[in-house]
Structures are given as C-alpha cells and as structure tokens.
Ligand SMILES: [Zn+2]
C-alpha cells in the first residue's frame with residue numbers, strides 16, 4: 001500500500017509499504033477513505049519530537065471502512081464505517097474505565113522513556129513516535145486499529161466523511177479545551193492560535209455558552225475564519241500591547257478563561273520568546289511557551305488557563321509566581337477523545353456544528369509530501385489539509 005512516511009527533519013516520503021495485518025484478537029484493519037494532516041504532525045515534520053524512525057508512517061486523524069476483524073472484536077463488522085481516535089485506549093485499565101483514555105496504562109508498548117521523563121507514560125497515539133507506542137499512522141491506504149472496540153466510532157450511513165473526520169482529534173480536542181474553561185453564561189474566552197484546534201476551541205466555547213470569544217493570531221486568514229462564527233479578533237502583530245488590548249476589551253479584568261491552542265512552537269515576539277529561541281537552538285529548553293506566558297498574564301484573577309496545545313518537555317521562564325499570585329486554575333493534556341466522539345457526533349447530526357468549515361485543501365496521497373511543506377510554510381492560507389485516500 002501507499003503511505004506517507006517520516007524520513008527525517010522536514011522530509012516526508014511517499015512509500016510503498018506492506019499492508020497491515022491483524023496482530024491481536026482485538027484489532028481491525030481499516031481501508032482509509034479520508035485522513036488529515038494535523039498541526040501536531042508539523043511538530044514531527046520539524047523534528048521536535050524525539051524517537052521518530054526513518055520510515056515511520058504518519059497520521060492520526062483517520063477514518064474509513066472496516067475490511068478485516070479480529071476474533072475478539074465485539075462491536076464492529078466488515079463494512080462498518082468508523083472514525084478512529086488519535087490516541088489509543090485499552091478499554092480495560094483504571095484510566096480507561098474513568099474515561100481518561102489519553103492516560104491509558106496499557107496501550108503504549110514502549111512506556112520506558114515516558115516513565116522516566118514524566119514519572120508515568122500516557123496512552124499511545126497513532127503515527128506519533130516510538131516513545132508514544134510506535135503505531136503506524138493513518139496517512140496510508142490501510143491502518144491497523146488495536147483495541148478496536150474502544151478505539152472506534154461507528155458512523156451512520158449517508159453522512160459525508162468531511163463532516164465527521166475531525167471527531168478523530170481536533171473537534172474533541174477543541175471541545176475538551178473549552179469544557180476545561182468551566183464556561184459560565186456571559187463569560188469571555190480568549191483563544192491563542194486560530195489554527196484548526198483553535199477554530200474548534202472557538203466554536204466549542206460558543207456551544208458551551210460563552211458570550212464572547214476573542215481569537216488571537218497573526219495570520220489574517222485564520223482570524224477571518226474565526227470571525228465567521230462571531231468571534232472578535234486580535235492580530236497581535238498589529239495590536240500594541242496584547243495584554244492591554246485584552247484588558248481594555250474586558251472592562252480591565254481580563255478574559256475569564258484563556259486557551260493556549262498554540263503549544264510548543266509558539267512564535268512569540270517578547271524578550272522571553274527571543275530567549276527561548278536562543279536556548280532552544282543550543283538545546284537548553286525543548287519547548288517555547290510564549291503563548292502560554294501571555295495567557296497567564298492576560299487571564300483574570302481566579303480565571304482558568306486551558307492548554308490543548310501540545311508540549312513535550314521543559315519550559316523556561318514560566319511565570320509560576322504570576323499564576324500563583326493571581327490564583328489561576330490550570331487544565332491541560334491530551335484529549336480523552338473516545339469520551340467525546342459520540343456526544344460530538346450527535347451535535348453534528350443535530351446540525352449544531354459542521355467541523356468541515358476548517359478545510360482549505362483537499363489532495364490525494366501522492367500530493368502528501370508537498371502538502372506538508374505547504375502547510376508548514378503557508379500557515380496563512382493553508383489551515384487544514386485533507387487527504388482523499390480511496
Ligand atoms: Zn491531530
């Protein structure tokens with residue numbers, strides 16, 4: 001089969017690789033119909049995530065048709081259409097039973113690195129390095145889905161792939177980030193980063209009752225997309241003093257909640273951001289956290305900072321004293337995707353939201369390597385790339 005593979009920093013290869021096979025009784029094999037490239041795939045592309053190996057199949061936003069079913073699978077049969085969550089739960093451990101699927105104790109067969117780095121390893125993810133399990137991803141013609149009863153959402157007939165594909169990651173991720181803001185009627189939520197996850201945060205915040213959402217980015221096309229659903233926008237390159245601007249727009253108090261949907265590759269313009277770049281260049285820090293710092297500074301006292309943006313290691317110049325002094329609440333982490341897929345599918349079926357609004361590019365797998373470059377280089381026009389596989 002054809003697959004998009006990681007070949008080193010900023011090198012993606014279209015390769016012919018062996019088809020996946022059933023390896024365990026709970027597996028299914030899926031013929032991929034549609035997949036997407038995620039902002040977090042760019043962290044791999046840019047070489048920020050360790051333990052990638054040449055030839056690893058990328059992709060964690062995937063859906064398709066079940067073509068083979070392991071003997072222990074109970075809920076799926078050949079011909080079913082499913083969306084596959086990006087992170088893998090075993091369905092049986094303490095955390096899976098608590099619906100904390102991204103904290104699954106069993107799905108990562110290579111937990112030792114994260115055990116050492118984090119104290120405990122979380123769940124594995126598709127196509128996201130060997131320390132995250134080394135599972136082949138879904139930017140391929142076929143994918144093996146382990147623990148398939150847990151890691152699948154059955155899609156009813158007659159609904160377009162593009163409407164439901166993002167249940168695999170960015171819609172649940174944006175929704176959980178907004179839910180983590182503990183939004184009350186009348187609240188104002190500020191969202192750093194109007195990329196695909198940021199867009200889902202913005203719409204989810206409105207769905208959860210926010211009165212105002214302020215989108216912050218430096219790409220005008222992304223801000224325009226945010227404005228389409230009623231968000232206010234700030235281009236931080238054009239504003240003088242983002243914190244002052246946010247204060248001015250919120251009666252001097254600051255937003256009730258701030259979401260960092262940027263993560264470890266924040267392109268900041270402050271002194272600490274410049275320091276990050278220098279330190280990252282010489283290997284002193286792994287993550288650049290300018291958006292997070294600004295979110296902490298801007299948030300109202302006693303407010304919530306919610307972080308769906310991906311971080312991997314250590315951050316420097318983290319204003320912990322500010323967070324303490326203001327009594328902020330923090331919520332963060334990888335999405336418990338499986339918990340959200342069904343309720344969010346119901347919102348889509350009820351026409352409350354159509355997540356396909358975020359798609360700007362539709363391509364075939366052959367155009368994949370170029371699409372990574374376009375997505376990386378032209379973040380203004382290229383917001384979400386979808387791969388049509390079959
Ligand atoms: Zn993703």
Ligand SMILES: [Zn+2]
Nearest residue numbers: 090093096104
């Ligand atoms: Zn589990």
